[in-house]
Amino acid sequence: MFTGIVQGTGVLVSVDEKPNFRTHVVKMPPELLPNLALGASVAHNGCCLTVTEVNGDLVSFDLIKETLRLTNLGDLNVGDVVNLERAASFNDEIGGHLMSGHIICTAEIAKIQTSENNRQVWFRMPHAEYMKYILHKGYIGIDGISLTVGEVTTSRFCVHLIPETLERTTLGSKRLGDKINIEIDPQTQAIVDTVERVLASREAAMAAAQALAEQP
Known part of the structure; x- marks a missing residue:
């Protein structure tokens, strides 16, 4: 981890x-x-x-x-x-969030906005299905960096970078079109997938009950 x-x-x-x-x-x-x-x-x-x-x-x-x-x-x-x-040891401080090192995909840098002491970077995901795991203020791994998600659209999301992150990592040298490794938060993925399974099961049960009730 x-x-x-x-x-x-x-x-x-x-x-x-x-x-x-x-x-x-x-x-x-x-x-x-x-x-x-x-x-x-x-x-x-x-x-x-x-x-x-x-x-x-x-x-x-x-x-x-x-x-x-x-x-x-x-x-x-x-x-x-x-x-x-x-790899983290049991006594290490968890300064970011727990990550597995398993990359789900790469995202393309779609937009960079720079202001004094701040930088906002937008990423375009290759598949819309992954966006359900990317939530406003949730965690995400960007080229191994634990970051908080900013704004989210149907196919893109952004993060806000402080000067320390830009200086200590490779993100400070990235440009439009560059491909970045993405790891979604495993806890978020587990919750979203569980909720989807529960809702799908409930809908299937309701449909079966309705079909049974409509039988002559």
Whole structure:
């Protein structure tokens, strides 16, 4: 599990591309290296990846077909920067919200509004069905960053970014059209899906009762 508080950024130093598979190597910041071992989980732009090799501050990770399909990690090139977070420990402060590192899709940056000390960024979701999980003032993971949802429309939503977030993460360098990893809040998803199932079951029962009552 992760908290959505980005602990640092890392530079992609090499990529080994294979069919439906790639291994990339990230230069990790010193503060994220202590006790980092094979098999450890590290979120890259919010996507949970497993350490496969540690060589000083150069750490390798494997990306399979599903990861490449659902996230923006397959679009990265040498020199690109990723948001990093080590897996949370039981005694860690939950400064953001609990996140699993499972990306549901990528969203496109549709609009950026900048004012003094503030930035509002709008994201366009690829499928309208995902919008039912994105609620005003709810939580969402944006490239691994725990953020609060601002305004919501039928296909888009926005977040408000403070200077600290823009400076400490990759969001400060993002531009229109860039693809961003999206993780919806799992608790919100569970509640919405449960309510939908209950309502569907109730409607089915009412329809069955009505059909039975109409029989001669």
